[in-house]
Amino acid sequence: MFGQPTSPRFRAVLAGTLSAGLVFSAAACGDSGDDGDSASTDASASSIDCSPYTKFGDLKGKTVSVYTSIVTPEDKPQIDSYKPFEQCTGVTVKYEGDKSFETQVLVRAKAGNPPDIAFVPQPGLLKQLVATGKAVAAPPETEANVDKFWTKDWKSYGTVDGKFYAAPLxxxxxxxxxxxxxxxxxxxxxxxxTLDELKALSDKMVADKKKPWCAGINSGDATGWPVTDWVEDFMLRLYGPETYDKWVNHQIPFNGPESTAAFDAVGAYLKNDQYVNGGLGDVKSIATTTFQDAGLPILDAQCEMHRQASFYAANWPQGTKVAEDGDVFAFYLPGKDASAKPVLGAGEFTLAFADRPEVKAFQTYLSSDTWANTKAKLSSGWVSANKGLDPNNLKNPIDQLSAKILLDPASQFRFDGSDQMPAAVGSDSFWKQATAWITGQDTKTTVDNIEKSWPK
Structure with missing residues (x-):
């Protein structure tokens, strides 16, 4: 479905989507439907250049263990994408997916029983794992791939205290x-x-007797996270990546003028009775509407727009065509001007706890353009910021759009802010206070309460 779990918030996203019984139609998104055995066979049988792995010596009979939060059914394309490496090297990759990954990987690392490689979905968790003293720096071959195929922004999220540990995935x-x-x-x-054009478009829709926006932030224990994404997007757009970084790292206070302005900019959309909540209710209905249901009124023209991530493609009903000429599609949330390309997103990183030759070889494979293109041919609902990825290998139009945005040389990528903040803020007060804000709490009280919750 979504392709890459990214956080406790993501697990709530996935669980909610499955419980809602909403199915992402691969055919509707331009997927050929070949995710089954034929695609696996094609990918595993395809020839790749094995020379990058010969320098690691004779690896036949060796095993590399991988631990991740990516579970059934999303695990199959992952496992299949390793076959060319296994055939090249004779290494067996032992895959373990676990819904309790974020908790258990720390337990295992601290207990001295970590996997060879973990797919870490948050920079904050990556730092915690490095702090255990059990993680090892990435090999030079992997770092060379990252320098070649990723931007400095992406590399920085896999770097802790000046040392590079984990390649993006x-x-x-x-x-x-x-x-x-x-x-x-x-x-x-x-x-x-531009943002001005977005506001003008919203006003034009109101003049046309339409509701520009629909929204929903209910997500069980994770209720509120869609608002934090809105705020993060506007913080990035209004103040740029450098100030965004300072905000995330609490180098500027959460109740400073920047946070206030970002909340107020979001409020101009979400707390405006004329703008929301098409087909669903008034402003307060945003808090009670599940995020899975929030965008569906677009299909009946009850609202015109819904700001949500690429993984929302999984929530359109069976048979919905997701394409530029389809029932629904998406456009890039613009910056202050047409040249500014701030991008909010998330992803995973490959962190190793062993420096055996076979582990280094597998890290190098996963950081290559070879693996990215192999994975793209096997998956629907998956994309990478690897600059060696050929977007034509991606399965559907929304993946291709995402790749175009990520690979734009002008893009300024920043990782989801709440996923980097301390848990007491990022997955607690920020979510809860943002929800209270939607239901009527004023901005000053909201940002003051979040600032008070920041660990001393």
Missing amino acids: GANVKSLVWYSPSEFKDSGYAVPT
């Missing part, structure tokens, strides 16, 4: 707005290229 894009292409065409609406 998969990614998702959060800076997207879902809409109906046919509704836009019939109404004469153009996709906006």
Whole structure:
């Protein structure tokens, strides 16, 4: 479905989607439907250049253990994507997916029983794992791949205290707005290229007696996270990546003028009765509407737009065509001007706890353009920021759009802020206070309460 679990928030996303019984139609997204055995066979049988792995010596009969939060059914494309490496080297990759990964990987590392490689979905967790003293720095071959195929922004998230540990793996894009292409065409609406144009478009929709936006933030124990994504997107757009980094790392206070302005900018959309909540209710209905249901009124033209990540593609009903000429598609949430390309997103990183030759060889494979393109041919709902990825290998239009955004040389990628903040803030007070804000709490009280919760 989503392709890459990224956080406790993501597990709530996945569980909620499955419980809602909503199915992502691969055919509707342009997927050929070949995710089964034929695709696996093609990928595993395809020839790759084995020479990058010969320098690690004779690896036949060796085993590398991989531990991750990516579980059934998303695990199959992962496992299949390792076959070319296994055939090249004679290494067996032992895969273990666990829904309790974030908790258990720390337990295992501290107990001296870590896996060879862990797919870590948060920079904050990566830092905690490095702090155990059990993680090892990435080999030079892996770092060379990252320098070649990723931007410095991405490399920085795998770097702790100046030492490079973990190459990026998969990614998702959060800076997207879902809409109906046919509704836009019939109404004469153009996709906006600046924040001012986005606001003007919203006003035009109101003048046309339409509700511009629909939204929902209910996600069980994780209720509130969609608001934090909105705030993070606007912090990044209003103040740029450097200030965003200071905000995430608490180098500027959470109740400073920047946070206040970001909340107020979001409020101009989400707390505006004229703008929301098409097909669902008033402003307060945002807090009670599940995020899975929030965008569905677009299909009935009850609302025009829904800001949500690329993984929302999984929530459209069976048979919905997700494409530029389909029932729904998405556009990039614009920056302050057309040249600014701030991108909010998430992803995983490959952290090793062993420096055996076979582990280094596998890290090098996973950081290569070879693996990225092999994985792309096997998966739907997966993308990477690897610059060697050929977007034509991706399975559906929303993946291709995400890759275009991520691989744009002008893009300034920043990882989800709440996933980097201390848990007491990122997955607690920020979510809860943002929910209270949606239901009527004022901005000052909201940012003051979040600031008070920051660990001393």
